[in-house]
Amino acid sequence: MPAPPKISVLLPVYKVEPYIEECLDSLLTQTSTDFEIVAVDDSSPDRSGEMTARILERQSRIPWQFIKNRENKGLAETRKIAAQAARGEYVLCVDSDDHVHCDLIRRIIDEAERHHADVVVFAAENVSPEGTINYRIETGDSVISGVEAVERIMDLSLQAYCFNKLVRRSIFLAVEHPTGLIYEDICVSVQTLGKSNVVRLMPDTLYSYMYRESGISTRFNPRIVDLFAIMDRVEKSTASMPIPNYRNLLFRLKYIYAFRTIAFQAAIKAPTYRLAKPILCSVSNKLHLTHLVGMCSDHRPKLSIVMAMLKIHPWIFYCFVRHFARR
The missing domain is CATH 3.90.550.10 (Spore Coat Polysaccharide Biosynthesis Protein SpsA; Chain A)
Structure with missing residues (x-):
C-alpha cells in the first residue's frame, strides 16, 4: 500500500x-x-x-x-x-x-x-x-x-x-x-x-x-445572526487561554467585528427595511451603553456614534448606512 x-x-x-x-x-x-x-x-x-x-x-x-x-x-x-x-x-x-x-x-x-x-x-x-x-x-x-x-x-x-x-x-x-x-x-x-x-x-x-455575486458574503442572508452563536462559542473556547488583555480583545472581536458586521450587512444588503428590521432590532437589544463607550475607548468614536443611531432607532441607522453605502 x-x-x-x-x-x-x-x-x-x-x-x-x-x-x-x-x-x-x-x-x-x-x-x-x-x-x-x-x-x-x-x-x-x-x-x-x-x-x-x-x-x-x-x-x-x-x-x-x-x-x-x-x-x-x-x-x-x-x-x-x-x-x-x-x-x-x-x-x-x-x-x-x-x-x-x-x-x-x-x-x-x-x-x-x-x-x-x-x-x-x-x-x-x-x-x-x-x-x-x-x-x-x-x-x-x-x-x-x-x-x-x-x-x-x-x-x-x-x-x-x-x-x-x-x-x-x-x-x-x-x-x-x-x-x-x-x-x-x-x-x-x-x-x-x-x-x-x-x-x-x-x-x-x-x-x-x-468574489461571486451569488456568494454568501455578497447577498443578503438573514442567517447572519448566526454570528451571535459563533461569538458565544469563541468566547467559551478562548476563556481559559493565557491571552494578555483578553477582555478587551474579546470585546473587539465580539462587538467591533461581529455586532458591526451583523448590523451593517443587514442595512446594506437587505432589499427592504422590513427585512432588515428584525436583525437590526436583535443587535440593538444586545447593545448597551457600556458597549458604545467601549468602542470609543478602542479608538473607534465614529463607529460608536453610528451604532448609537442603531440604539436610538434601527430606521435611523438603516437610512444613514444605506445613504453612505451608495456614495
Whole structure:
C-alpha cells in the first residue's frame, strides 16, 4: 500500500458547476504530488458532483477519494466528513469555487517541515470574475504560538478563514465543527490555532478567493445572526487561554467585528427595511451603553456614534448606512 500523502485537500462540492473545473485544474497541476484530494458531494442539486468525479477519474497523477452525502450536511459537517476519510498528516480546506497557486502544496509542505509547524497560514487575494484583485488577505511573516495567533484573530489583525490555513489533521479532527451555522470558520480557526504549538505565518499569496455575486458574503442572508452563536462559542473556547488583555480583545472581536458586521450587512444588503428590521432590532437589544463607550475607548468614536443611531432607532441607522453605502 502506498505511503499516505503529506496533505489531504478537503474539497466540499455544492452548487459550483460553473467553477469546479477551474478549481480542480489548479489542484491537479500542482508542482508537488505529495497530497490527495478528498472531494465530498454535499448532495448538490446541480452537476457539480458528477463533474468532480469525472475529472478526478480521468487522471492518475494525484490520488483522490470521492464521497457523496445522502443529504445536505452543510460546509462544516462536510469538511469534517472529508477529514475523517483523509490519510494526510495535514489537511487543507479549499472552497470548490476558488483556485490555488500552482506551487501551493510544495511551499506549504516546506514551511511546515522547516518550522515543525502545526498550522501554516498563507496570504490570499479576493478576485473578481474579471480577474481584478479586490483586496489581499495578509498574514505577516513570522513563527508564533497558537495562542498568539488566536490573540491576533481577536485583535482583528489576522483573518479567521479556514481556506488559507494548513492544519495538522489530528488537531482539525479534535475541534468542534459547528453544524447549521454560517461564519463557522471563525469558530474552527480559533480552536485549531488554540490547540497548536507552532504557527508559521508566511507572506506568500497562494490562494485566490473568488468574489461571486451569488456568494454568501455578497447577498443578503438573514442567517447572519448566526454570528451571535459563533461569538458565544469563541468566547467559551478562548476563556481559559493565557491571552494578555483578553477582555478587551474579546470585546473587539465580539462587538467591533461581529455586532458591526451583523448590523451593517443587514442595512446594506437587505432589499427592504422590513427585512432588515428584525436583525437590526436583535443587535440593538444586545447593545448597551457600556458597549458604545467601549468602542470609543478602542479608538473607534465614529463607529460608536453610528451604532448609537442603531440604539436610538434601527430606521435611523438603516437610512444613514444605506445613504453612505451608495456614495
